[in-house]
Amino acid sequence: MALRMLILAFAAALLPLAGRAEEAPVRLYAPEALVETGIFTYILPRFTLKTRIPVDLVGAGDAEVQLGPEGQPVFEGLGQVWHVEAQGTPRENAARFAAWLGGEVGGRTVTAYAPEGVALFRLPEIAEQAEAAPVYEGDARLGHEVSRAQCARCHGVDRATRGAGIGSTPSFAVLRGMPDWELRFAGFYTLNPHPAFTIIDEVTEPFPEERPSPIVPIRLSLEELDAMLAYVAAMEAADLGAPLTHQ
Known part of the structure; x- marks a missing residue:
């Protein structure tokens, strides 16, 4: 939920x-x-x-x-x-x-x-507590299948597809190593170039007739998107090294 x-x-x-x-x-x-x-x-x-x-x-x-x-x-x-x-x-x-x-x-x-x-309300003070590991309730096996079927044309989604797709496009393992990986995957359909060829059932509108998808579209249900998140959460993240520093 x-x-x-x-x-x-x-x-x-x-x-x-x-x-x-x-x-x-x-x-x-x-x-x-x-x-x-x-x-x-x-x-x-x-x-x-x-x-x-x-x-x-x-x-x-x-x-x-x-x-x-x-x-x-x-x-x-x-x-x-x-x-x-x-x-x-x-x-x-x-x-x-x-x-x-x-x-x-x-x-x-x-x-x-x-x-x-005079302000009447403020944000609540939430007591600090140890962060519990998030629970991903999706079906990770389904998420792997969906990722292979829908995303491997551009991304490496597992060891077998590493190096496949578009060379400039980061693999799932690289994306998993980023601090905001969950936000990136949960909202990937809002990040360019995905809106031009992606539909999430019950969330996004169909493509207008005058502006169809330029490629075979990606279409996912919310269940499949949850499953992808569960799959990515369980995978080993790529080692991205130390953060970049500027002199």
Whole structure:
């Protein structure tokens, strides 16, 4: 689920889909004390302006996203830490809103709310704790198969395909050795040149008829993308040596 939220967060930040504007609004619940601060009249129009996704405040029983004591901590104020939680299996737009609120842009938007010049909310102080190794729930064997089928034309994805593909394109092992490898793989379809020939089901739009893919397209489901992440997580990273230093 964490990886699914990460993928949808990329879509929210980098691939706002204009055609989704007329879908039903995201249904958000927040306690009355929080609503009365006016925070939602400030942040919701900004989210909608950025993404064209409307958000309505509703009762707890009708909500698909709610703010309260459970879920991901997002901001602190009124004497408590507020958490965002998506209910059940949220629609894509609801997941995008939850990811936005829990992300850097949403956090800055909340903390910028300062009626009469006084900020009411701040980012939560999260106690330092030993980082647990992330758990990748995808099927690594499927991820290997998908990588060989979809990515080996450009990348070396394993020992057998090392040196294959395009010489200037880094192998999966090299990419795995980078500190931000997870973000690179989770959002690869947003990084050039991939948007021109990649479709992720339920995330990206089909290619316009007047601008088809210039090559045989890559098409992946979210399950297959999770599987690729699990495969890459388990592989041995290439030794990239010491970081470059500048004199």
